[in-house]
Every structure is written in C-alpha cells, then in structure tokens.
Amino acid sequence: MLDLTGIAVVDNHCHPVLLKQHMDAVQFRSYFSEASHPSFAEQHVAHTVYYLWMLRQMATFYGCQPIEEDILFARNRLDTDSLIERLLRAANIDTLIFDPAYPLPDECYSPERLGQLGHCRATKMLRLETLMQRLILNYTDFDELVEHYVMELTNVRERGYCAFKSIVAYRTGLNIAEWSKDEALASFNEASAQAKRQGWLRIAHKPLIDYLLHIAFQQAAMQGLPVQFHTGYGDTDTDMRLGNPLHLRPILQRSDYQSMPVVLLHESYPYTQLAAYLAAVYPNAYLDLSYTIPFVDRIEMVAFTRQALSVAPASKLMYSTDGINVPEMHWAGALRARSVIAQVLDEMIDADEINEEQAYQLARQVLHDTAYTVYRL
Numbered sequence: 414m415l416d417l418t419g420i421a422v423v424d425n426h427c428h429p430v431l432l433k434q435h436m437d438a439v440q441f442r443s444y445f446s447e448a449s450h451p452s453f454a455e456q457h458v459a460h461t462v463y464y465l466w467m468l469r470q471m472a473t474f475y476g477c478q479p480i481e482e483d484i485l486f487a488r489n490r491l492d493t494d495s496l497i498e499r500l501l502r503a504a505n506i507d508t509l510i511f512d513p514a515y516p517l518p519d520e521c522y523s524p525e526r527l528g529q530l531g532h533c534r535a536t537k538m539l540r541l542e543t544l545m546q547r548l549i550l551n552y553t554d555f556d557e558l559v560e561h562y563v564m565e566l567t568n569v570r571e572r573g574y575c576a577f578k579s580i581v582a583y584r585t586g587l588n589i590a591e592w593s594k595d596e597a598l599a600s601f602n603e604a605s606a607q608a609k610r611q612g613w614l615r616i617a618h619k620p621l622i623d624y625l626l627h628i629a630f631q632q633a634a635m636q637g638l639p640v641q642f643h644t645g646y647g648d649t650d651t652d653m654r655l656g657n658p659l660h661l662r663p664i665l666q667r668s669d670y671q672s673m674p675v676v677l678l679h680e681s682y683p684y685t686q687l688a689a690y691l692a693a694v695y696p697n698a699y700l701d702l703s704y705t706i707p708f709v710d711r712i713e714m715v716a717f718t719r720q721a722l723s724v725a726p727a728s729k730l731m732y733s734t735d736g737i738n739v740p741e742m743h744w745a746g747a748l749r750a751r752s753v754i755a756q757v758l759d760e761m762i763d764a765d766e767i768n769e770e771q772a773y774q775l776a777r778q779v780l781h782d783t784a785y786t787v788y789r790l
C-alpha cells in the first residue's frame with residue numbers, strides 16, 4: 414500500500430473557519446450539506462454516509478465515544494485556537510489558498526491567522542463577483558465603474574492574491590458570452606437601479622457579468638494569473654445544467670487567454686469525466702479534486718479520482734478540500750485524499766499500468782507540485 418502521509422498538501426481551494434466554534438449538533442450538521450432548507454440539518458444530514466464517516470474520524474481524533482453528543486462535547490471543550498491548531502497541524506499542510514469572500518470576513522479567522530495556527534503558508538484569491546457588486550453600489554457611471562474595476566484587477570499578486578475566482582456558475586451560468594458595450598451598459602443600468610432600491614445587490618445580470626468577466630480574463634492573461642471557476646455541484650442557487658464545464662470551451666479556446674490557467678473546481682462533480690477531458694486537451698485547463706465538498710462517500714471519491722487520473726495528466730490535477738466554517742473539513746480532506754489517491758494508484762500498480770515510484774510521483778503532483786506551478790507559490 415502506497416504511503417502518502419509524508420506529502421504536505423497544497424489545499425488550492427478552501428474558505429476560512431468561523432470565530433465561534435462552540436456549537437450545538439444542528440448547527441454543526443448544517444455545515445455538512447449544500448441544502449439551505451433547515452429540514453436537512455434537523456432530519457437528514459445525520460443519515461448521510463459522509464457525516465457518519467466524519468463522526469467516526471472525529472471520535473478517534475478527540476478520543477471519545479463515536480456518538481455525536483460526546484464528540485461535540487469533546488470539541489466544544491477545547492479553546493478555539495487550539496482546536497484549529499491541532500486539526501490543521503495533524504493534516505500536514507504546506508499551503509492553504511483561501512477564498513475569503515465567504516463566509517463573511519468579520520465572522521471568520523483571517524487567512525493570515527489560519528496560516529499561523531496551521532504552521533503553513535496562507536494565501537488567497539480575489540472573488541470577481543463580490544468585487545463587481547461592491548463597485549456597482551459605489552459607482553453610478555459605467556465608465557467610472559470599469560475604470561476602478563480594472564484598477565483593482567491590476568498587479569493583484571503584489572496585493573497578496575494568487576488567483577481570481579468566479580462564481581458565475583451560481584449566477585448566470587458558465588456559458589459566458591460576448592456582449593457589446595451598449596448591451597453591458599443597459600444591463601448595468603438595471604443592476605444599478607436595483608442596487609439603489611435595495612441598498613445591496615446580488616449580481617445576476619448576464620450581459621454585465623459576462624462583460625466584466627472578459628475584462629478580468631484579459632487582466633489574468635496579462636498577469637499569467639489562474640482563474641478558478643465554481644463548476645458542478647453547488648447549493649440550490651446553481652442551475653446544474655449551466656454548471657457543466659463544457660460551456661467554458663470558447664474561453665479555453667481564445668488565443669489571447671492562453672496564458673490564463675483555468676481551474677475547474679470541485680472535480681466539476683458529477684461532470685468529472687468531461688472536466689478531465691478538458692484538462693487533457695486544453696493546455697490552460699486544470700482540474701481541482703476536492704475531498705471534503707461535495708459531500709460524497711469514499712467509493713464515489715475513488716471513482717472521481719480514478720476518472721481524473723485515468724484521463725488527465727497529474728500535472729493538470731490539484732488537490733483541495735473546499736473546507737469551510739469548521740476546521741474538521743480542512744483536516745479530514747487531507748487524510749481522505751491521501752488515502753483515496755493511494756488506493757487508486759495501487760489499483761493502477763496492480764493493473765501493471767505504472768510502478769510504485771511513478772505512482773508516488775503522480776501523487777506528489779496532485780497533492781503538491783501542480784499547484785506550486787499553477788499559482789507560482
């Protein structure tokens with residue numbers, strides 16, 4: 414059995430954890446579902462295979478009975494800093510790359526502090542739609558908005574970001590089109606009026622988002638900066654039909670975007686085979702393999718890992734957790750990924766596809782090396 418415990422992971426997509434970690438069972442469970450309806454935390458999460466597995470891992474870690482009440486009692490007894498520190502250290506993490514736009518930053522540990530607690534590097538990405546929303550609230554003139562938008566997207570590495578992130582799959586879909594400036598302006602006027610009426614904005618105005626995304630892609634291409642796209646499985650906000658990564662073909666093909674690495678997040682589940690195909694044929698397409706969210710069981714994780722490694726080069730694959738809210742996610746994802754990747758590579762050794770040394774090298778690429786290259790760590 415391949416032993417990957419010595420490989421320190423680069424978690425190329427995760428979120429901060431909450432300042433308030435002491436919580437009851439319903440709150441804890443609510444973080445283990447993409448459903449927002451309260452019936453899931455109350456009635457269903459405790460009956461999912463992922464959650465049952467997680468409880469067993471936690472019972473071992475906290476040294477208590479594998480009963481939800483005892484486990485939460487054991488974790489809530491720890492002070493929050495040491496809870497986070499113990500879990501992150503046990504995960505053996507080299508670098509955490511955060512999307513700090515969610516949950517709200519004032520409810521969370523900062524990426525810097527999490528890096529200190531994890532004894533690892535912490536860096537972050539800039540979420541484009543959040544920036545768009547803020548600027549639409551601030552500027553009533555479209556040209557002025559575009560000017561400030563470009564300013565905030567310039568030299569972003571110097572400002573501590575190593576990537577852009579887009580959640581357009583959650584808003585208007587990955588079928589990002591090209592619109593004229595007049596069409597974008599009309600769409601902006603609608604968004605702006607709505608923002609003024611409400612005092613806040615959830616941007617879902619297709620010509621406007623698409624137009625501003627193309628400006629960001631030009632900036633990313635100039636800076637050789639990766640853009641992460643949410644793809645596939647998400648909460649009920651997303652229309653999964655438009656979360657299919659095949660919609661990104663026009664972006665992947667544009668000759669002026671070739672220096673912009675495109676990272677397809679969350680193994681594009683359940684479109685993993687299609688996403689692995691994209692990573693196998695487009696030089697700038699990369700596939701993220703996320704081992705906490707989506708919340709699927711080990712058998713399904715083995716399946717998506719096998720699909721990815723069977724189709725795409727390991728130099729196009731990157732590990733993540735998508736961990737969020739509670740530090741158990743960042744920890745469990747690392748344990749799980751090492752063990753699942755080892756199982757799949759062992760199968761490939763048994764099938765006489767590769768030898769042990771090659772298997773270890775492929776694992777190193779997925780868990781660590783590819784992200785170092787893509788994000789220039």
Ligand SMILES: [Zn+2]
Nearest residue numbers: 427428512735
């Ligand atoms: Zn995420």
